[in-house]
Amino acid sequence: MKLYTAPRAPNPRRVAMFMAEKGITLELQMVDLGAGEHRSERYLAVNPFGRVPALALDDGRILCETRAICTYLEGLHPAPNLMGEDFEERAFIEMADRRMELHLFAIAANCIRHSHPGFAPLENPQFPAFGAAQGEKFRDNARWLDGVLARQPYVAGERFTIADITAFCAMDFARGLMKFRPAEQGLAHLQAWRDRIAARPSASAGT
Amino acid sequence: MKLYTAPRAPNPRRVAMFMAEKGITLELQMVDLGAGEHRSERYLAVNPFGRVPALALDDGRILCETRAICTYLEGLHPAPNLMGEDFEERAFIEMADRRMELHLFAIAANCIRHSHPGFAPLENPQFPAFGAAQGEKFRDNARWLDGVLARQPYVAGERFTIADITAFCAMDFARGLMKFRPAEQGLAHLQAWRDRIAARPSASAGT
Numbered sequence: 391m392k393l394y395t396a397p398r399a400p401n402p403r404r405v406a407m408f409m410a411e412k413g414i415t416l417e418l419q420m421v422d423l424g425a426g427e428h429r430s431e432r433y434l435a436v437n438p439f440g441r442v443p444a445l446a447l448d449d450g451r452i453l454c455e456t457r458a459i460c461t462y463l464e465g466l467h468p469a470p471n472l473m474g475e476d477f478e479e480r481a482f483i484e485m486a487d488r489r490m491e492l493h494l495f496a497i498a499a500n501c502i503r504h505s506h507p508g509f510a511p512l513e514n515p516q517f518p519a520f521g522a523a524q525g526e527k528f529r530d531n532a533r534w535l536d537g538v539l540a541r542q543p544y545v546a547g548e549r550f551t552i553a554d555i556t557a558f559c560a561m562d563f564a565r566g567l568m569k570f571r572p573a574e575q576g577l578a579h580l581q582a583w584r585d586r587i588a589a590r591p592s593a594s595a596g597t
Numbered sequence: 598m599k600l601y602t603a604p605r606a607p608n609p610r611r612v613a614m615f616m617a618e619k620g621i622t623l624e625l626q627m628v629d630l631g632a633g634e635h636r637s638e639r640y641l642a643v644n645p646f647g648r649v650p651a652l653a654l655d656d657g658r659i660l661c662e663t664r665a666i667c668t669y670l671e672g673l674h675p676a677p678n679l680m681g682e683d684f685e686e687r688a689f690i691e692m693a694d695r696r697m698e699l700h701l702f703a704i705a706a707n708c709i710r711h712s713h714p715g716f717a718p719l720e721n722p723q724f725p726a727f728g729a730a731q732g733e734k735f736r737d738n739a740r741w742l743d744g745v746l747a748r749q750p751y752v753a754g755e756r757f758t759i760a761d762i763t764a765f766c767a768m769d770f771a772r773g774l775m776k777f778r779p780a781e782q783g784l785a786h787l788q789a790w791r792d793r794i795a796a797r798p799s800a801s802a803g804t
Contacts, residue, residue, distance in 0.1 A: 438741060439700065451689075458692035465684025477672025482658075485665035493646065504727075517727040520711075534645060 392417045393459075394436055394444040398597060399423060400495070400563040401456045402443045406596025407555045408460050412467045416445075457487070460552055472552045486546035486553035493531040495560035500524040502567045525568060529575060532561075536577035543583075550590075558587045599624045600666075601643055601651040605804060606630060607702070607770040608663045609650045613803025614762045615667050619674045623652075664694070667759055679759045693753035693760035700738040702767035707731040709774045732775060736782065739768075743784035750790075757797075765794045 393416045395402040409416065421427050421442050428440045437444045437454045445453040445462065453459055464473045474480030503513040504521030535557070538545070545553040561584055564570035572580035587593060600623045602609040616623065628634050628649050635647045644651045644661045652660040652669065660666055671680045681687030710720035711728030742764070745752070752760040768791055771777035779787035794800060 439696075453688055453692055455692045455695040458688045458695060461684060461691050462688035465688070477668060481660055481665045481669035481672070484668050485660055485662045488662040488665060489646075515726075515730060517724050517730075519722075520724040520727045523722060523724075 392446045394419045396421050396423050396442045400559045403596035404456050404559045405443045407592045410592035410595035483546045483551045487556050490553050490556040497524050497528045498560050498564040536580040539579040539583045599626050599653045601626045603628050603630045603649045607766045610803035611663050611766045612650045614799045617799035617802035690753045690758045694763050697760050697763040704731050704735045705767050705771040743787040746786040746790045
């Protein structure tokens, strides 16, 4: 197996952190996003959407989409469990993970891609007013998550799961490119959770 | 169990079609989106994001997010299998399903919510230029899917899965509100697939 990936990109980081939590190492093939390698004919043959990460299996098949790659790696390396022990827990962790994706990760990405000058080549055309509105939505949703974390230690409940990885990578994306600091917004529970996750050894994977 | 849902809305339709394929019936609680019931205090206590569907379990817990609800229902009613028999198949179906969600369903929703006057109360502010650009992206991605369906009969491969449901509901959303017809775009494989899925008894569920 070989993982096509890139440093300092939020989706590859989710898989890197997932692998670090499980102690998985894979052959890595770096894709140079800065040089536009993800738009090269060679890489589009790997993933027609030009996105990283992508996992090339030994039988030649290519598995794309961050969360699908995690599903596969969880099957190969079940411990520690990060996506649910049975279908009921899997469903509730999937709910939490999707909320992090839809209401934090995607909203931060929309904000950054449509308002940050560095993303003009990637997001063409940019809609800065849309980006700014998404930034507001991100702050609203961060406030909702702060309320969740006032009641429970982790995003999906009592234990660390893939939903914490998704949320942490979204928060760190927003930290870098939206200068978002929960404590400055009065979100003490979110800040405390963020600092606890940042202290895990896996937090530096993929950076 | 009780399913909070609404007629003629694309995410509730995904769950309705999934249930119809498995022969599942549940107590339904209709949420009147036209009257703004999903924004009522009572419904926000069910789902703080004000979205349908949501599944209330007998123990009082609420499971939200369309695909997480399907994961749960697949666990309770394994046959016919729609999400993968083992972790490897689950990962590949998840990849296909996410592509349908991200590259068709979400793009159509962005286009419609930002450009259709009927959605002005829901998407505030609307960004019509962003909506139009998303419409273009939708057509590009439909062309990609047409190529996939030239090589295989179903979205995820050789058999009908949840990814066909997601794609079909996205296509029908675009059919109703973007007047999108694959055949008119020269996408014969996509049109033939669409017509085959539309002929399944489950296709009218949730409409």
